[in-house]
Amino acid sequence: MARHSPVTGRYVTIEVDGNEYKVFYLHNGNGQPLICQHTAGAHNHQWRGLLEDEEFTRDYNIIAYDLPRHGKSDPPHNREWWKEEYRLTAEHYVNFIVKLCDALELKDPIFMGSSFGGNVALQLALRRPDRFKAVIPVEAADYAPGFFLDWWRHPHANAAQVCASGVWDLMAPQSPDMDRWLTWHYYSQGSEAFKGDLYFYSVDHDLREELQNIDARRCPVVMMTGIYDYLTPPEATENTARQIRGGVYIEMEDIGHFPMSENHEVFRVYLREALRIIRERTG
């Protein structure tokens, strides 16, 4: 008897800002759509624990996609992308997510992302509160400078190992070795996209003057950050949530910047609470 996972993968082709993307996504569950974004330079296997967690798949239609240039989602097939430097912008990132949700016909999805996925969750709450039931920015802040570094793809170093070990201590020492090394493994696969992702994360994403324009009473914003995250320390997230009308901040003990990937068993406890708050506020 084959030991098949209930998780299935599919491709969908969408057009975003003139780019044709064939997007790969994993899916499991039924009910309220919950669409999940991986971290910069990684791919959707970071959500492997959640995708197979029956407590959540019972009530949530969980979708975890690979952003173009990550995992099994290629760069655009209709452009000579190898002739230009990849730099992700907030506008294109938001447009992509909305187009993907449209293509998958997701009605009032909850968007959840970590790190640069958390920062784009804030962008979605600002720009498209009409399209999302709620957002869960994980390890996010209004501004996160300092990580757009040349080291991520320096030709004199092993970029795969620099990226993978460069994010190693974004994780908590309490997280299981297997999960930390799997996260390391994912990072060893995404070095070419990592720096371009971080252009969004550390440069183009800057909501310091915009937080007052996010209304979490219209589109709930539940932010969560682990205490071992040095890049978006808990105080940065808390400070961001405090400036959003109706924003919620949850601090996560004994976990770092990749909570769903480095320790799903700890993360799921906090996610349960975030979803409870969203249900309470949205009915």
Next chain:
Amino acid sequence: MAVDVKTWASKFKNLTDNDETIQCMGKYYTCSFLYDMTDCKVIVEMHDGKVKNINTDPAPLDPYDFALRASAQTWREFAKPMPKPMFHGIWAASFCEDLKLEGNLLVLMQNLRNFTVQFELLRKCGVPV
């Protein structure tokens, strides 16, 4: 009470040379670095994943590729079996605490996987400050 630096060096070498995670990819892990713990300095010389020498009394002009400098208290935090947040790695401590990374950082990046694993061995052998 801090451990004697020569005793510490022997423990650190033994842990490094017998660490499976380092040794399985130890080939070419060849470089030298200074641990500047304020009250104590050592230069560690690596060759193909093994500790070739630990200079426990470096002179002012003794060479190395790159250096990690921080207060003795920060090094003591690094060496705790379960370090507090922001003392759990060189990136965290350089972003949020008083750790300074100096010298030829390209060499650090070229050896980052094994250097990171080796640095966490301090949680087992402590520090001599």
